[in-house]
Amino acid sequence: MTNHIKVERAIKNITQEELARQIGVTRQAINSIELNKYVPSTLLALKISRYFGKTVNEIFSLEDSD
Numbered sequence: 001m002t003n004h005i006k007v008e009r010a011i012k013n014i015t016q017e018e019l020a021r022q023i024g025v026t027r028q029a030i031n032s033i034e035l036n037k038y039v040p041s042t043l044l045a046l047k048i049s050r051y052f053g054k055t056v057n058e059i060f061s062l063e064d065s066d
Contacts, residue, residue, distance in 0.1 A: 003060045006034050008052045023047040
């Protein structure tokens with residue numbers, strides 16, 4: 001799975017810490033998701049997409065190997 005969180009953060013000009021605070025997780029969780037080391041739960045993916053005003057599919061996408 002890939003994601004566009006870092007790009008969306010850059011567009012909004014927010015840090016990992018700010019995003020984490022807004023959705024109720026740690027900065028380390030955001031970092032792990034951005035680096036594709038952690039696959040977020042459905043609930044967390046929905047919170048992230050709602051924060052950015054995008055659909056889950058606009059933020060996250062499957063790779064052929066998924």
